[in-house]
Amino acid sequence: MKIVITGGLGFIGRSLAAPLLALGHELLLIDSLSAQIHGELPATSAPPGARVVRLDVRDLAAHAELLEGSDAVFHLAAETGTAQSMYRIAHYVGVNEGGTAALLEAIAHCARRPRRVILASSRSVYGEGAYVHAQSPGEIVQPPPRRRADLDARIWEPLDAGGQPLRAVPTPETLAFAPGSVYAATKASQELLLNAAAGALGFQSTVFRFQNVYGEGQSLQNPYTGIISIFFNRARQGLDIPVYEDGLESRDFVHVTDVVAALVAALDAELPQGEVINLGSGLPTPVRELAAALVKAAGFAVPIRVTGQYRLGDIRHCYADLTRARRWLGYRPQVALDDGLRRFCTWAAGQAVHEDRSSIAAAELRAKGLSN
Numbered sequence: 001m002k003i004v005i006t007g008g009l010g011f012i013g014r015s016l017a018a019p020l021l022a023l024g025h026e027l028l029l030i031d032s033l034s035a036q037i038h039g040e041l042p043a044t045s046a047p048p049g050a051r052v053v054r055l056d057v058r059d060l061a062a063h064a065e066l067l068e069g070s071d072a073v074f075h076l077a078a079e080t081g082t083a084q085s086m087y088r089i090a091h092y093v094g095v096n097e098g099g100t101a102a103l104l105e106a107i108a109h110c111a112r113r114p115r116r117v118i119l120a121s122s123r124s125v126y127g128e129g130a131y132v133h134a135q136s137p138g139e140i141v142q143p144p145p146r147r148r149a150d151l152d153a154r155i156w157e158p159l160d161a162g163g164q165p166l167r168a169v170p171t172p173e174t175l176a177f178a179p180g181s182v183y184a185a186t187k188a189s190q191e192l193l194l195n196a197a198a199g200a201l202g203f204q205s206t207v208f209r210f211q212n213v214y215g216e217g218q219s220l221q222n223p224y225t226g227i228i229s230i231f232f233n234r235a236r237q238g239l240d241i242p243v244y245e246d247g248l249e250s251r252d253f254v255h256v257t258d259v260v261a262a263l264v265a266a267l268d269a270e271l272p273q274g275e276v277i278n279l280g281s282g283l284p285t286p287v288r289e290l291a292a293a294l295v296k297a298a299g300f301a302v303p304i305r306v307t308g309q310y311r312l313g314d315i316r317h318c319y320a321d322l323t324r325a326r327r328w329l330g331y332r333p334q335v336a337l338d339d340g341l342r343r344f345c346t347w348a349a350g351q352a353v354h355e356d357r358s359s360i361a362a363a364e365l366r367a368k369g370l371s372n
Helices: 011-022 057-062 089-109 148-152 182-201 227-235 256-266 287-298 323-329 337-348 358-367
Strands: 002-006 026-031 051-054 072-075 116-122 131-133 166-168 204-210 212-214 241-243 253-255 275-279 304-306
Touching (some): 002 011, 011 026, 011 256, 072 089, 089 182, 182 204, 204 256, 212 227, 212 256, 227 287, 227 337, 253 256, 253 337, 256 275, 256 323, 275 323, 287 304, 287 337
Parallel strands (some): 002 026, 002 072, 204 275, 241 304
Antiparallel strands (some): 131 166
16 A cells, blocks of 8 residues: 555654555655654654655645555644643644644545545543442543642542542543543544545545553653653653652553554454544553553662642543454554563663753743643
């Protein structure tokens, strides 16, 4: 096949390129090489056998020739920092929504349009995700975003409308959109744009909602996203690891090789039009436990500091219901978190040390009233 990947030199894009090339596909990688992700002097080398075009996805509408005659497009290009999205609103909307619109406009200009477009969306579209009542579990409850007053009072767990405690359960794809951040809203918009255009433009649309993807190749210099990379970059410099709230907030961490395996499988799978599929490990891990496991895997001796701080827009818990992924793709995650962290740490230890900028990013949030 002729395959195009937007964001093709990013973490997931590069990881996806290798198996696609090994399968004999013709590959075009489109990437803006953002300084925040790739550094001020980004490397532009392509994976052997792939063609690279440096282009901002927002400019893609004027370059339909890049998509002409392609069989499939993986749309991975996006800005991904939840906290940063709360004050760089126009930028996030421009890249994520505008970039998706530009991609679709380019497809509309093609004489031979792609047969399939696969979008990388996010679990953030669910907001706080799926819960049940702690004392009488039954129907799924979707709590609203947590209030500043509750967070100031250190009431971390979501409550129902009557103030009763809730318990997180696996989040299914049928849960309604409930974005609690600008980033999440832009990901929901990407999905809506893609599926609105698919029928008229004649391509098969598929949406994957990623949980927290990590692994070898993840940027070690972006202070706004990638909690494992941020923690590693601090710890290798002897700095403590600050954990927000009480450290018991949890995330679903999935290794990039498991995500890539699902994306590759989707190329040949018989999927319903517009199908939405969760990709994660299906397991929640408290952030405090993650930090301890990372320090152990890396062999560092730095303190883990539970700060009691919070960021507006952050969720408390969310982990994936993998029923659809198993049904349509035979998906079963192969990389356990401890093994994945060892692999990541071995790779990261061989990379250049970057100045820690996570404290600067945190200070930006406090200055804008988005963190305590």
